[in-house]
Amino acid sequence: MNKQLSSGLLIAGVLILLMGPLLALQGREFGATDGNFTEAIEKDYPNYKPWFQPVIRDSGPEVQTFLFTLQAGIGAGVTGYILGLYQGRSEKHKKDKL
Amino acid sequence: MRTQHQKWISLGLMAGLSCYFLLSSAQPAYAMHIAEGFLPVQWAVFWWAVSLPFFILGLRSLTRITKKNPELKLLLALAGAFTFVLSALKIPSVTGSCSHPTGIGLGTILFGPLVMTVLGSLVLVFQAILIAHGGITTLGANVFSMAIVGPFMAYVVYNTVMKTGMQRVAIFLAAMLEGLLTYLMTAIQLALAFPAIQGGFLASLIKFTSVFAITQLPLAISEGLLTVLIWGWLQKYGQQELKTLKVLEQEQ
Numbered sequence: 001m002n003k004q005l006s007s008g009l010l011i012a013g014v015l016i017l018l019m020g021p022l023l024a025l026q027g028r029e030f031g032a033t034d035g036n037f038t039e040a041i042e043k044d045y046p047n048y049k050p051w052f053q054p055v056i057r058d059s060g061p062e063v064q065t066f067l068f069t070l071q072a073g074i075g076a077g078v079t080g081y082i083l084g085l086y087q088g089r090s091e092k093h094k095k096d097k098l
Numbered sequence: 099m100r101t102q103h104q105k106w107i108s109l110g111l112m113a114g115l116s117c118y119f120l121l122s123s124a125q126p127a128y129a130m131h132i133a134e135g136f137l138p139v140q141w142a143v144f145w146w147a148v149s150l151p152f153f154i155l156g157l158r159s160l161t162r163i164t165k166k167n168p169e170l171k172l173l174l175a176l177a178g179a180f181t182f183v184l185s186a187l188k189i190p191s192v193t194g195s196c197s198h199p200t201g202i203g204l205g206t207i208l209f210g211p212l213v214m215t216v217l218g219s220l221v222l223v224f225q226a227i228l229i230a231h232g233g234i235t236t237l238g239a240n241v242f243s244m245a246i247v248g249p250f251m252a253y254v255v256y257n258t259v260m261k262t263g264m265q266r267v268a269i270f271l272a273a274m275l276e277g278l279l280t281y282l283m284t285a286i287q288l289a290l291a292f293p294a295i296q297g298g299f300l301a302s303l304i305k306f307t308s309v310f311a312i313t314q315l316p317l318a319i320s321e322g323l324l325t326v327l328i329w330g331w332l333q334k335y336g337q338q339e340l341k342t343l344k345v346l347e348q349e350q
Contacts, residue, residue: 003330010327017316017323021192030190038133040305041292048292050135054230067229068186075183079328082176086335 131222131240132284134233141291146238149219152246156215163209167346173339177205178217180328184321185221185244191313199321200280202248203273204328207256208343211249218245243283252276269329274322281310 041048137145164171184201191197205214219241225231232240252272259268285306294301332340 003334007327007330010323010330013323014320017320018189021190021194021316024192025190025194028194030194030196038136041136041288044295044302045292048138050133051139052135052233052235054134054233055227056230064229068188071186071224071229072183075179075181075186078175078179079183082172082179083328083331083335085172086332086339090335090337 131225131232131244132236132287134226134230135235136233137236137239137287137291139235141287142235142238144238145236145242145287149215149238149241149246152212152215153219153241156212156219159210159212160216163213163346167342170339170342173208173336173343174205174213174217177208177214178220180204180325181214181217181221182224184324185225189317189320191316193313195313197281197310197313197317199277199317200244200248201321201325202244202280203252203256203269203276203321204325206249206252206276207269207272207325207329211246211253214249215241215245218248239287240284243287244280247283248276248280251279266326266329270322270326273325274318277318277321278311278314281314282307285310 160174164174181201181204184199186198188196188198200218202214202218205217219237222232222237222240222244226233226237226240252275255275256268256272259271262268285303288306289299289302292302293299294305
């Protein structure tokens with residue numbers, strides 16, 4: 001199959017999987033899965049107290065958003081940089097051959 | 099002219115992918131690692147003890163690779179960065195709840211499972227310390243599920259499916275099943291530590307599994323698709339590295 005077409009299809013697939021739930025469940029607030037975990041534990045073990053606190057306490061959704069975005073940004077930046085470098089290298093290689 | 103055209107399309111795809119990564123990460127939520135302090139002490143110690151040897155073996159394997167082929171460092175960074183991005187993405191799913199993929203599959207296919215134990219652990223440490231996501235006491239357990247069970251699963255699936263010669267299918271399935279199994283392992287760990295009062299371990303396992311199974315499925319498929327996508331670019335532009343890795347594999 002054509003490489004570009006298949007890349008397009010892969011991205012389209014991911015977008016559909018991402019947008020699908022958002023469109024289908026509009027107006028509903030999306031919770032977090034491991035919140036469900038801790039709730040389930042608390043139901044059966046109401047006396048269990050977490051015995052250790054995070055080193056840096058949770059400072060609210062805004063700071064969380066920042067840190068997660070930072071993580072994704074760094075990761076995406078490095079990924080893009082390296083792929084770009086590889087692409088430039090292979091194009092140079094092609095030109096040198098000509 | 100033709101290559102110019104191709105270059106723009108690829109650039110567009112890369113930019114698009116980066117934007118997609120950034121935009122979809124803007125949803126604050128706790129996701130799926132076991133939260134700090136949420137495993138009883140004996141279990142926390144147990145999982146630390148189980149995970150540590152894998153980590154040490156992984157470090158050895160990592161230093162061996164970088165010493166022998168320093169030019170592969172960039173590709174290693176890519177594998178790490180891919181995991182870094184994917185595990186920051188809390189993606190909404192069909193159940194109305196959010197969870198994140200792990201991105202361990204790509205690196206496993208490139209470098210083998212042990213190297214990903216180290217890279218995955220680094221991601222978990224970052225999240226545990228800075229983001230209060232996961233935790234230090236539960237790090238051993240989280241490393242075991244995401245950075246040991248995950249990559250070994252991906253490794254087995256990839257090598258099994260590769261016998262049929264369909265590489266892209268093998269990559270897709272490896273990346274997808276790795277994500278699912280990671281979360282199944284998390285459920286097992288929680289069920290072991292917190293067996294239900296009625297029904298014990300099994301009842302707990304079913305309960306914890308039902309929490310994530312459906313949520314995780316579309317994310318696992320997304321992860322599979324993204325891994326195949328990146329693989330396509332690597333095949334096109336990273337031939338040299340892939341060849342070096344093939345040679346490495348044959349030597350071992």
